[in-house]
Amino acid sequence: MLDYLLTEEQQMIRDLARKVALEKVLPKRLEWDEAGEFPWEAMKAFSAADLCGLYIPEDLGGMGQSVFNFCLATEEISRVCGGVGVTFAASALGSTPILLYGTPEQKKKYMPEIAAGKKLAAFGLTEANAGSDAAGIETTAKKEGDYYIINGTKQWITNGGEADTYTLIAMTDKAKGARGASAFIIEKGTPGFTFGKKENKMGIRCSATRELVFQDCKVHKSQLLSKEGMGFIVAMKTLDLTRPGIGAQAVGIAQGALDEALKYARERVQFGKPIASIQAIQHILADMATQTEAARALVYACARMIDAGHKDYTLPASEAKLFASDTAMKVTIDAIQVLGGYGYMKEYPVEKMARDAKITQIYEGTNQIQRNQIALALIKESASKK
Amino acid sequence: MDIIVCIKQVPDTTEVKINPETNTLIREGVPSIVNPFDENAVEAALQLKEKHGGKVTVITMGPPQAAEALKTTIAMGADEVVLVSDRAFAGSDTWATSYTLSQTIKKLGKFDLILCGKQAIDGDTAQVGPGIAEWLGIPQVTFAVKVEVNDSKLTVERMLEEVNEKVECPLPAVITVVKQMNEPRLPSLKGMMRAKKAEIKTLSAAEIAGDPKNLGLNGSPTNVVRIFTPPPKGGGEILAGEPDEIADKLIAKIRERKII
Ligand SMILES: Cc1cc2nc3c(=O)[nH]c(=O)nc-3n(C[C@H](O)[C@H](O)[C@@H](O)COP(=O)(O)OP(=O)(O)OC[C@H]3O[C@@H](n4cnc5c(N)ncnc54)[C@H](O)[C@@H]3O)c2cc1C
Ligand SMILES: Cc1cc2nc3c(=O)[nH]c(=O)nc-3n(C[C@H](O)[C@H](O)[C@H](O)COP(=O)(O)OP(=O)(O)OC[C@H]3O[C@@H](n4cnc5c(N)ncnc54)[C@H](O)[C@@H]3O)c2cc1C
Numbered sequence: 001m002l003d004y005l006l007t008e009e010q011q012m013i014r015d016l017a018r019k020v021a022l023e024k025v026l027p028k029r030l031e032w033d034e035a036g037e038f039p040w041e042a043m044k045a046f047s048a049a050d051l052c053g054l055y056i057p058e059d060l061g062g063m064g065q066s067v068f069n070f071c072l073a074t075e076e077i078s079r080v081c082g083g084v085g086v087t088f089a090a091s092a093l094g095s096t097p098i099l100l101y102g103t104p105e106q107k108k109k110y111m112p113e114i115a116a117g118k119k120l121a122a123f124g125l126t127e128a129n130a131g132s133d134a135a136g137i138e139t140t141a142k143k144e145g146d147y148y149i150i151n152g153t154k155q156w157i158t159n160g161g162e163a164d165t166y167t168l169i170a171m172t173d174k175a176k177g178a179r180g181a182s183a184f185i186i187e188k189g190t191p192g193f194t195f196g197k198k199e200n201k202m203g204i205r206c207s208a209t210r211e212l213v214f215q216d217c218k219v220h221k222s223q224l225l226s227k228e229g230m231g232f233i234v235a236m237k238t239l240d241l242t243r244p245g246i247g248a249q250a251v252g253i254a255q256g257a258l259d260e261a262l263k264y265a266r267e268r269v270q271f272g273k274p275i276a277s278i279q280a281i282q283h284i285l286a287d288m289a290t291q292t293e294a295a296r297a298l299v300y301a302c303a304r305m306i307d308a309g310h311k312d313y314t315l316p317a318s319e320a321k322l323f324a325s326d327t328a329m330k331v332t333i334d335a336i337q338v339l340g341g342y343g344y345m346k347e348y349p350v351e352k353m354a355r356d357a358k359i360t361q362i363y364e365g366t367n368q369i370q371r372n373q374i375a376l377a378l379i380k381e382s383a384s385k386k
Numbered sequence: 387m388d389i390i391v392c393i394k395q396v397p398d399t400t401e402v403k404i405n406p407e408t409n410t411l412i413r414e415g416v417p418s419i420v421n422p423f424d425e426n427a428v429e430a431a432l433q434l435k436e437k438h439g440g441k442v443t444v445i446t447m448g449p450p451q452a453a454e455a456l457k458t459t460i461a462m463g464a465d466e467v468v469l470v471s472d473r474a475f476a477g478s479d480t481w482a483t484s485y486t487l488s489q490t491i492k493k494l495g496k497f498d499l500i501l502c503g504k505q506a507i508d509g510d511t512a513q514v515g516p517g518i519a520e521w522l523g524i525p526q527v528t529f530a531v532k533v534e535v536n537d538s539k540l541t542v543e544r545m546l547e548e549v550n551e552k553v554e555c556p557l558p559a560v561i562t563v564v565k566q567m568n569e570p571r572l573p574s575l576k577g578m579m580r581a582k583k584a585e586i587k588t589l590s591a592a593e594i595a596g597d598p599k600n601l602g603l604n605g606s607p608t609n610v611v612r613i614f615t616p617p618p619k620g621g622g623e624i625l626a627g628e629p630d631e632i633a634d635k636l637i638a639k640i641r642e643r644k645i646i
Contacts, residue, residue: 012578020572050575063575 002293004300006072013054013069017076020049021084029081032206033352036198038162039084039206046077046088047117055092056099061112067241068303071248075296078252079259082356083206085249087120090158090207092245093364094121096238097167097183101226106185110165122159124168124212125235127152132369134169134235135178139214141170146221148172148184150214153196158363160210161195164188167238168212169231181231185223192217203355239364240317241306247299247320250328250360254292257328257335257353261285264339264348275338284338288331295324315377322370325360332357387440387535389431390494391464391501392487392518393424395448395455396508404613411508420455423503425462425570427563430533431501432463432571438535441465443494447475447486453586460581461573467584468494472591477603479610480509484517485600486591491522493594499540500560504529515562525559531567 006014024045032039046052055070056062063069070092078085095114098106098121113119130136139152150170157166166186173180186193196211226234262285265276275281302316332354336343343350361367397416405412420428431442444459446452447470456467470490478486491497500522502515512528519526531550532543535557544551545564573581591601599605625632640646 008582009579012582013575016573016575016578023572045572048574049572050577 002297004297010069010072013051014072014076016049017046017051017073018079020045020051021077021080025077025080025084029084029206029349030346030352032081033083034205034346036200036205038208039081039087040162042077042081042084043087043117043120046073052088052091052117053115055096056111056115060099060107061115063115067244067306068300071244071299071303074245074248075252075255075299078249078356079256080252081206082249082253082353082359083204085252086158086204086207086359089242089245089249090122091120091163093238093242094123094159094163094165094167096241097123097225097234098165098185100237100241101183101230101234102185105222106225110185114165119165120159120163121165121167122157122163122212123238124154124157124160124166126154126156128155132366135181135232137169137171137181139168139170140174141172141182141184141219143172143221147218148221148224150184150186150192150217150219152214154212154214156199156209157212158207158209160208160212161198162208166193166212167225167234169235170214172228172231176229178232179229181235182228183225183231183234184219185225186217186219190217190219202358203352204359205355240314243317243321243364244299244303244306246360246364247295247302247324250321250324250357251292251296251299253353253357253360254288254295254324254328254331257332257350257357258285258288258292260348260350260353261288261335261338264342268339268342281338284334288334291327292331295320295327299324315374318365318370318373318377321360321364322367322374325357325367328357328360329354387434387438387499388497389434389440389442389499389501390491390497391424391427391431391442391444391459392503392514393428393444393446393455393459394421394503394506394509394514395419395446395452396421396506404615406614418451418454420458421503421506421508423505423507423563423565426565426567427501427503428459428462428464429568429570430530430561430563431499433568434499434533434535440498443468443497445470445487445490445494447471447478447483447490450588453588456586457581457584458573460584461577462571463574463577467586469586469588470594471588474591474596474598474602477606478601479606479608480511480513480517481607482601482605484514485521485605486594486596487514488518488521489594489596490589491518493589498538498557499535500524500558502560502562504562504564512562515560519560522558522560525555526561527553527555527559528562530561530563533561533563533567 025042051073053062057065074089077088098110114121127137141148141150168184168186171180172182192215194213196213199209265281266274268275299320302320306313335350342348395418398419403412435442442464443466444464445468453469505512516526527542529544530542531545534541538557540555542553625635
C-alpha cells in the first residue's frame with residue numbers, strides 16, 4: 001500500500017474507525033442489510049468514539065474541521081459496510097450547509113450535538129421531478145410575516161426520519177428560476193413536517209432513504225440559511241465539499257471487496273492448487289488493487305487540497321467522486337468473479353458490496369453530471385488561457 | 387466516589403507458552419494487553435463514576451512497559467493512572483503483589499472502592515484482589531456481576547456456579563469482577579489523544595514505603611516448583627445403538643475394567 005504519510009493523529013483516527021467498524025458493524029452488517037434496519041447501534045458507537053465531528057471545528061464541539069480526517073473514517077467504515085458508511089457521511093452532508101453558511105447563532109445551536117453524534121443531520125434537495133435537474137424543484141417556501149410556509153415533498157433523503165436536523169432547499173421566488181431558491185434548517189417535529197415512505201433498495205439497505213413531506217409547515221425566518229435566493233449556491237458549495245466523502249465511501253467499499261477477494265483466492269483450491277496461483281486470477285487482483293489505490297490517492301489529494309485552504313476544488317472533487325465510484329463498481333464486480341459462484345451467494349459479503357457500490361455512481365450528482373461538470377471546468381479553464 | 391482499579395498487563399493469549407527449561411513464560415513475540423477481566427473492572431468503575439460522580443484512578447504494578455496498559459485505560463476514560471515500578475518488585479508472588487498494591491493504595495490516600503479483575507489470564511490465581519483487602523483490613527466481595535452503591539453501602543451480586551448471591555457490605559471495600567458484568571467500552575478519539583500525551587506517574591518501592599521483607603522475590607513465600615502443560619484429557623467414547631444395546635455394551639465395558 002502507498003504510504004500517505006499520515007500523522008500520528010490520522011493513524012489513530014483510521015485505526016479507531018476500523019476497530020469500531022469491525023467490532024460493532026461487521027457482526028451485524030448482513031442482518032441490517034437483509035432487514036433494512038437503521039444502524040443506530042453503530043452510530044452510537046461512532047459517537048462514543050468521538051468520530052462524528054471530524055469535519056467540525058473544535059469551538060463547535062468537533063475534532064478540528066478536516067475533510068481528510070473525515071474521509072479516513074468514512075473509508076474505514078465503508079470498508080466494512082457501505083450502508084453504515086453513507087449513514088455516517090450523510091450527517092456531514094446535512095450539516096455542511098450550516099457549517100458553511102450558518103450564522104454564529106445557528107452554528108452554536110445545531111453543530112455541537114451533531115459533532116457529538118447525539119443527533120444526525122440530512123440534506124433535502126431531490127424531488128420526484130427534480131433529480132439531476134435540481135433547478136426544477138417544486139417545493140415552495142412562502143414568506144408570511146416572520147415565518148416561511150413550506151409546501152412540497154422531497155424524495156430519497158438519506159437519514160430521513162432518523163435525523164433531527166434537516167437542511168432543505170425550497171423555492172422562495174419561482175419567477176427568479178435558479179436564483180429563486182433558498183436554504184432552510186428544519187427540525188424534526190416541526191408541525192407540518194412529516195415523513196413519507198421509506199424506500200426498499202438494491203443496496204445500502206440499512207441506510208434510511210425516505211420522503212420528507214411538508215404541508216403548510218411554518219418555520220421562523222431565523223431558520224433561513226444565508227440569504228433568500230442563495231439556495232442553489234448553498235447546495236452546490238455543500239456538494240463540492242462533501243463529494244470527496246462519497247469518494248472515500250467508494251474507496252472503502254472497493255478495499256473491502258479487494259480484502260475479501262485476496263483472502264478467498266489464497267484459500268480456494270481448484271485443480272490441486274489455490275486459485276491465487278492462477279495468473280488469470282492474479283491479474284484481476286492486480287488491477288483491483290491498482291485501481292483502488294489510484295482512487296484513494298485521488299480522494300486523499302483532493303481532501304488535503306481542501307484542508308490546505310484552496311478555494312476552487314470543484315473539478316478535483318468531481319474527479320475524485322467519479323473515479324472512486326466507477327472503481328468501486330468495477331472492483332466489487334471483479335471480486336464476485338474471483339469468488340465465482342460463492343461470490344454470488346449471500347454467505348459471502350461481496351455481492352452486498354457490489355449492490356452498495358452502485359449507489360456511489362448515482363447520488364450526490366450522477367457520474368454523467370460529474371463528467372459534465374469536469375468537462376465544463378476544463379473548457380472554461382482552457383478558454384481563459386487564450 | 388473515588389474508585390481505584392487494579393489492572394495487570396498480560397500476554398495476549400490464553401495459551402501461554404512456557405519455556406520448559408526455565409519454567410518461565412515465553413513473552414517474546416506475544417503482544418501485551420490489559421488483562422480482560424480488568425477491562426471489565428475499568429468499565430464498572432467508569433459506569434459508577436458516571437452515576438455517582440468522582441474519580442477513577444487506575445494502578446498497575448509492573449515493568450516500565452506496563453505504562454502502555456495504563457494508557458489503554460486513559461483512552462477508555464480513566465482520570466488518573468499510576469505505575470508502580472521498581473526492580474525491587476521483580477519476582478513478586480501474590481503475597482508480595484497484593485502487599486505492594488495495598489501500600490500504593492494507602493499512599494494514594496482517600497478511596498471508596500477498589501475494583502480488580504476476577505483473575506489474571508496468565509497467573510490465574512485470583513488471589514491478588516482478596517490479598518489487597520486483607521492487607522488493607524477492609525471487606526472483599528469476589529466474582530461480582532452487578533454492583534450498586536447507595537450512600538456508603540455496597541450491594542453486590544456474586545456469580546457462583548449454580549446461583550447468584552446478593553450481598554451487602556460497607557465501603558470502602560474490594561470487589562473482583564467477572565466478564566459477564568459488562569461490555570468494556572472501546573476507546574474514544576479524545577481519550578486516545580489524552581493517552582498519547584499523558585505522562586505516566588511512577589512510584590518506586592521507596593515512594594510507597596514498602597517494607598523490603600514483603601517485596602519482590604525475597605518477599606514472596608510462594609516458590610513455583612514446576613510449570614507444565616498437563617496432558618490433554620482423553621476423548622470420551624460414545625456408545626451407539628438402541629437403549630438396550632447401549633446398556634449391555636456399557637455394562638460389558640464396566641466389567642472389562644473391573645470397576646464392578
Ligand atoms: C504461569 C504463572 C503461574 C504463577 N503461579 C503463582 C502461584 O502459584 N502463586 C503465586 O503467588 N504467584 C504465582 N505467579 C505469580 C503471579 O502471577 C503474580 O506474581 C501475581 O502477582 C499475580 O497473580 P495473578 O497473576 O494470579 O493475578 P490474580 O490474583 O489472578 O489477579 C486478580 C486481579 O488482581 C489484580 N492484579 C494482579 N496483578 C496485578 C498487578 N501486577 N498490578 C495491579 N493489579 C494486579 C488485577 O485486577 C487482576 O485481575 C505465577 C505467575 C505465572 C505467570
Ligand atoms: C439511495 C439514494 C439516496 C439519496 N440521498 C439523497 C439525499 O440525501 N438528498 C438528496 O437531495 N438527494 C438524494 N438522492 C437523490 C440523488 O442525488 C439523485 O437520485 C441523483 O441526483 C440523480 O437524480 P435522478 O435519480 O432523478 O436521475 P435523473 O436526473 O432522472 O437521471 C437519469 C439518468 O439520466 C442521466 N442524466 C440526467 N441529466 C443528464 C445530463 N444533463 N447529462 C447527462 N446525463 C444526464 C443521469 O446521469 C442518469 O443516468 C438519493 C438517491 C438515492 C437513490
